Amino acid sequence: MGQSDSTERFSSRVADYVRYRPGYPSTLLRWLHEDIGLPRSALVADIGAGTGISTELFLAAGHPVTAVEPNAAMRTAAQQWLQSDYPQLQLVAGTAEATTLADNSIDLVAAAQAFHWFDTAAVRREWARILRPGGLALVYWNSRLLDASPFLAGYEQLLLDYGTDYTEVAERYQDDQTMRDWFGDGLRGLVHLPNVQHLDYDGLRGRLLSSSYAPQAGHPRHAPMLEALQRLFDAHAVDGKVAFEYQTRAFVGTLN
Numbered sequence: 001m002g003q004s005d006s007t008e009r010f011s012s013r014v015a016d017y018v019r020y021r022p023g024y025p026s027t028l029l030r031w032l033h034e035d036i037g038l039p040r041s042a043l044v045a046d047i048g049a050g051t052g053i054s055t056e057l058f059l060a061a062g063h064p065v066t067a068v069e070p071n072a073a074m075r076t077a078a079q080q081w082l083q084s085d086y087p088q089l090q091l092v093a094g095t096a097e098a099t100t101l102a103d104n105s106i107d108l109v110a111a112a113q114a115f116h117w118f119d120t121a122a123v124r125r126e127w128a129r130i131l132r133p134g135g136l137a138l139v140y141w142n143s144r145l146l147d148a149s150p151f152l153a154g155y156e157q158l159l160l161d162y163g164t165d166y167t168e169v170a171e172r173y174q175d176d177q178t179m180r181d182w183f184g185d186g187l188r189g190l191v192h193l194p195n196v197q198h199l200d201y202d203g204l205r206g207r208l209l210s211s212s213y214a215p216q217a218g219h220p221r222h223a224p225m226l227e228a229l230q231r232l233f234d235a236h237a238v239d240g241k242v243a244f245e246y247q248t249r250a251f252v253g254t255l256n
Contacts, residue, residue: 020206022142022197023053024248029061031191036252042107047096048114052078064088070095097122101130110138116173128255140250148245151236162225163213179251186254197244201233
């Protein structure tokens with residue numbers, strides 16, 4: 001999959017992405033500040049910032065953030081959502097492998113859900129270039145629990161049945177050992193944190209359609225997929241909602 005494919009494949013899903021993608025637990029910042037020792041004044045470069053879900057986590061904690069995002073529609077969504085509340089936000093049109101940021105200018109390079117789309121050898125070189133001496137790289141994402149409940153097992157089967165390139169995308173996510181190897185001797189810490197969304201049917205539908213492998217309206221599998229999703233929701237909803245459970249996995253370390 002080429003870089004242009006990965007950067008543009010969410011352009012038609014921005015509204016669902018903004019409304020229905022999960023955030024990240026506040027315990028992630030507590031871990032960074034208290035256990036890792038990240039200063040609360042650290043300048044953060046949020047790489048592959050998307051619509052700003054990950055960006056807002058750092059801004060709300062008081063960090064100045066430069067959000068680097070190649071997709072214009074997503075960058076605009078982040079600006080509309082965040083810029084008025086957080087004047088310390090800067091938005092940059094750049095990629096993970098070519099951020100456009102200055103040498104030795106960043107205290108923490110952070111990449112969330114988008115990391116599995118990156119050229120991991122190229123980003124290591126680029127991030128080492130923009131980090132200040134002693135600066136840290138943070139990689140984290142929400143890993144959906146595939147079989148923690150009958151609902152989640154059914155959702156996984158739905159993706160296998162109706163997704164366009166679901167298996168190819170799922171296989172791109174790095175496991176813990178791959179990330180340990182990527183950081184090497186620079187690894188300073190890793191943590192697994194619980195995270196959950198409680199979704200009504202509209203929320204579940206939006207969450208599904210925010211995924212790049214979910215067929216959109218006009219695709220022959222779109223309507224059958226949504227019919228299957230309604231059946232899955234009806235079978236497992238409690239008080240009108242289902243629990244969409246994740247494990248937030250985070251890795252932090254130096255790159256030099």
